[in-house]
Amino acid sequence: MIKTLSTLQSAKYYVKQAIQEQNHPIVVDATLGNGYDTLFLAQEVGTQGKVFGFDIQSLAIETTSQRLQQEGLLERVVLFHAGHEHWEAFIPHEYKSKINAVMFNLGYLPHSDETIITRPETTIQAMGHACQWLAPRGIITIALYVGHEEGQAEVDHVTSFASQLPAKQFQVTWTQMLNRTSAPSLIVIEKIK
Numbered sequence: 274m275i276k277t278l279s280t281l282q283s284a285k286y287y288v289k290q291a292i293q294e295q296n297h298p299i300v301v302d303a304t305l306g307n308g309y310d311t312l313f314l315a316q317e318v319g320t321q322g323k324v325f326g327f328d329i330q331s332l333a334i335e336t337t338s339q340r341l342q343q344e345g346l347l348e349r350v351v352l353f354h355a356g357h358e359h360w361e362a363f364i365p366h367e368y369k370s371k372i373n374a375v376m377f378n379l380g381y382l383p384h385s386d387e388t389i390i391t392r393p394e395t396t397i398q399a400m401g402h403a404c405q406w407l408a409p410r411g412i413i414t415i416a417l418y419v420g421h422e423e424g425q426a427e428v429d430h431v432t433s434f435a436s437q438l439p440a441k442q443f444q445v446t447w448t449q450m451l452n453r454t455s456a457p458s459l460i461v462i463e464k465i466k
Contacts, residue, residue: 280416280448280456280457280459281378281416283414283448283459283461284310284378284414284416284459284461285310285313287412287414287461288300288313288314288317288374288376288412288414289317290412291374291410291411291412291463292317292318292322292373292374295322295373296321297321297322297323298318298319298321298323298373299318299322299323299325299368299372299373299408300314300317300318300322300323300324300325300372300373300374300376301324301325301326301327301360301364301372301374301375301376301403302324302325302326302327302375302376303326303327303357303360303375303376303377303399303403304327304328304357304376304378305326305327305333305334305336305337305352306328306333306337307333307336307337307340308333308336308337308338308339308340309340310376310378311324311326311337311340311341311350312337312340312341312346314350314374314376315341315344315346315349316344318349320349322349323350324349324350324351325350325351325353325363325364326350326351326352326353327352327353327355327356327357327359327360327363327399328352328353328354329355329356331354334354337350337352338352356395356399357377357395357396357398357399357402358395358396358398358399358402360399360402360403360406361402364406368406369405369406370405370406370407371406371408372403372406372407372408372411373407373408373411373412374411374412374413374414375403375407375411375412375413375414376413376416377396377399377400377413377414378416379396379415379416379417380418380427392423392427393423393426393427393429393430394430396427396430396431397430397431397434400413400415400434400435400462401434403462404438404443404464407464408464409464409465409466410464410465411463411464412462412463413460413461413462413463414459414460414461414462415431415435415459415460415461415462416457416458416459417431417432417457417458417459417460418457419454419455428458431460432447432460435447435460438462441465441466442464442465442466443462443463443464444462444463444465445461445462445463446460446461447460447461448461
């Protein structure tokens with residue numbers, strides 16, 4: 274039997290493919306959470322790469338910092354205690370059109386205040402920045418969750434935004450389990466040119 278990948282495993286697979294041939298990969302974790310994606314990105318970019326990470330919660334910044342420190346990878350990462358929609362105020366403009374991968378893991382910080390969630394309006398802003406800053410053949414992954422109160426509204430907004438991206442510039446796929454109504458889904462956006 275073929276084993277299918279989970280949503281987060283699939284996201285990591287796509288990101289790994291996008292950055293594996295880059296000499297100095299530049300990536301963004303748009304939603305730090307507990308730092309697992311950030312750690313993955315820091316491992317993947319190697320000593321020559323750079324990771325930029327965003328979160329509005331200080332707990333996420335602290336947890337991610339500790340996780341990276343324990344693995345000796347903190348020097349590869351720049352963390353911003355800010356919403357991902359403020360991307361352009363924090364990431365140096367020299368990286369415009371040079372970002373190789375961006376990961377979004379939407380919803381709320383697990384084991385924390387579930388009322389603090391990503392919002393469609395700020396997520397769409399951040400996705401717009403990501404599309405503009407992405408290098409050719411760069412990847413954006415967006416893990417979507419309907420298992421919380423505002424989840425479906427965010428899914429609707431994000432899928433609407435992604436489906437309207439110009440087909441000559443972006444290839445967009447959406448993967449979801451059809452027989453599990455509350456399962457997470459994954460959008461992958463690849464910049465063609």
